[in-house]
Amino acid sequence: MKKAIMYVNQFFGQIGGEDKADFEPEVRKGLVGPAMQLNAELEAEVTHTIICGDNFMGSHQEEAVERIIKELEGLEFDIFFAGPAFQAGRYGAACGHICKAVKEKFNVPVITSMHIENPGVEMFRKEMYVFKGGHSAAKMKADIKAMANFGNKILKGEELLSAEEEGYYGRGIRHQVWLSDAKPASERVVEMLIKKLKGEEFNTELPIPKADRVPIAPAIKDLSKATIVLVNTGGIVPVDNPDRIQSASATRWGRYNIAGVDDLKGGVFKTIHAGFDPAAADADPDVIAPIDALRAYEKEGKIGKLHDYFYSTVGTGTTQAEAARMAKEIVEYLKEANVDGVIMVST
Numbered sequence: 001m002k003k004a005i006m007y008v009n010q011f012f013g014q015i016g017g018e019d020k021a022d023f024e025p026e027v028r029k030g031l032v033g034p035a036m037q038l039n040a041e042l043e044a045e046v047t048h049t050i051i052c053g054d055n056f057m058g059s060h061q062e063e064a065v066e067r068i069i070k071e072l073e074g075l076e077f078d079i080f081f082a083g084p085a086f087q088a089g090r091y092g093a094a095c096g097h098i099c100k101a102v103k104e105k106f107n108v109p110v111i112t113s114m115h116i117e118n119p120g121v122e123m124f125r126k127e128m129y130v131f132k133g134g135h136s137a138a139k140m141k142a143d144i145k146a147m148a149n150f151g152n153k154i155l156k157g158e159e160l161l162s163a164e165e166e167g168y169y170g171r172g173i174r175h176q177v178w179l180s181d182a183k184p185a186s187e188r189v190v191e192m193l194i195k196k197l198k199g200e201e202f203n204t205e206l207p208i209p210k211a212d213r214v215p216i217a218p219a220i221k222d223l224s225k226a227t228i229v230l231v232n233t234g235g236i237v238p239v240d241n242p243d244r245i246q247s248a249s250a251t252r253w254g255r256y257n258i259a260g261v262d263d264l265k266g267g268v269f270k271t272i273h274a275g276f277d278p279a280a281a282d283a284d285p286d287v288i289a290p291i292d293a294l295r296a297y298e299k300e301g302k303i304g305k306l307h308d309y310f311y312s313t314v315g316t317g318t319t320q321a322e323a324a325r326m327a328k329e330i331v332e333y334l335k336e337a338n339v340d341g342v343i344m345v346s347t
Contacts, residue, residue, distance in 0.1 A: 002044035002155050005075065006035040007068075007082040007098050009091050012137075013051030021090075023053035025064050027071040034144055038081060041148035044155055048075060050098070054090035057097065058248050059274055065101045077108065079151050084113035084133045084143035085120060092120025093249040093317055099128050109154050113143045116169075119249040122319035125169040132167055174206075212324070226340035229307035231330065233315030234281065234288035234347045235273030236264065247274035249317035253326045255333060259308040263292035275316035276347055288347060307339055315346055 010016055010023040012033040031039055032049040039046040050068055057064045080102045082095035092114045099110035113133035114120050121130055129150065133143040146167050153160060162177075163170040188205070195202040220226050237245060243254035258264075264285035271281040271288060286292045289310055297303045311330050315323075334342065 002078045003076055004038070004042055004044045004046045004079045004081060004151070005048045005050065005072070005077045006038055006046055007050040007052070007080070007095060008033055008035070009057075009088075009094060010051060010053040013049065015051060015053070021053045021055035022059075023051065024056055025050065025052040025068050025071075027068065027075075034084070034140060037141065037144045038148055041145055043152045044078065046081075047077065052094065052098075054088070054094055057094040058090050058246065061097055061248075061274075065097060068098060069101055069105055072102065072106065077106075079155060080106075080108055080110045081147055081151065082110070082112040084131075084140060084147070085115075085118055086133055086137060086139070086143075087115040087117050087135050089119045089249045089251040089322070090246055092118035093123060096120045096124030096128070096130075100124065103128060109151070111147050111151055113147050117321065119251060119317065119319040119322050121169055122321065123249065123317060126171050129168045129171075132169060212320075220341050223303050223341075224301050225304040227305045227307055227338060228294065228303045228341050228343060229310065229334055229337075229339045230289055230291065230294060230343050230345065231311040232289045232345045233313055233318075234345065235271045235314040236269055236281065236285045236289040236310075236312050237272055239268060239270050241272050245272060245313055247272050247314060249319075249322075250314040250326075251318075251322050253311060253313035253330060255309045255311050255330075257309055258291055258306075261291065262295045264289060273314050273316065273347065275314075289345060294343070304340075307334075307337060309333070309337075 010020045014033055015023050028049050028051065029047065030049065031046055032051065035046050035049040052064055052068070080099065082099050083091070085092040085095045095112040099112050102108065103110045111129045111131065113131035115133050115135050124130055131143065131146050131150070133139060150166055150168070160166065192202045192204070235245065235247065237243070237254055238256060243252055245252045245254055266283045266285060269285040271278045271285065281288045289312070291310065294303070294306045298306045313326055
């Protein structure tokens, strides 16, 4: 009988909630949480359940993946599942990272599931089967069933249909398909053209992704009278990280009052960014978010005023969709404050 292994986070592994998000990776023999349903739906035996806290995977990714891979080296399995991760950004990133590592190390099929707004979709959809999942755990049963059904097709060597037909996000792979009706391309393209001329719905056989085009803003005529705001993706936050911004694959942002503050002090502010050594930024947060330099410009009259708040999130692993959403939310505050210009800094 074929064998499978499943990865879940600390919550679905029945360890605990956010207070247990630092739970270190553990490979358990048998079924835990969602693995029970997967085992019932899958025409294979789920032999082990891997559990790891979202924070531990996010903050110690290389270590977590290395430890899990080492444990798996002594096990036999034919397919690997992770999630479903729903809209949980950290969980989605964790599922993607472990699936990618398992695929590369053991050359077995890997399957996960995420909601369209999960940043893990854009991070990993081109590297694995990521099924279109529900927004929350209320869709757990349906999401696992979809993963299991596709896993069964793979294990039985059945024909795999297109991403749209199977229910996973397109991977950007183009290949030849022999149609059952054997209709030549010349006929198909004429049929599409006629439908287009009639205003009828049709599906192109060569979809082209649409990229956002943002027009360049006009120059500020007089900086000496302008209100300037600083926005950063370097993860500079108060030391207690009150908005609980994730260290990678961020879906949250924060705004912090700096009225009367001439520079950002270490011990008051820090970085929670997981993509670089934080030592320099923790010692002097101005190296990422240069409030000290902007205050100097304000006093010299080079800019009219530094806005009373700065805005922060983390850029590493954050998808274009999540970044656009956060930007739209931040912009509403800037419009209300009549900000004239934004200085966007990174790492």
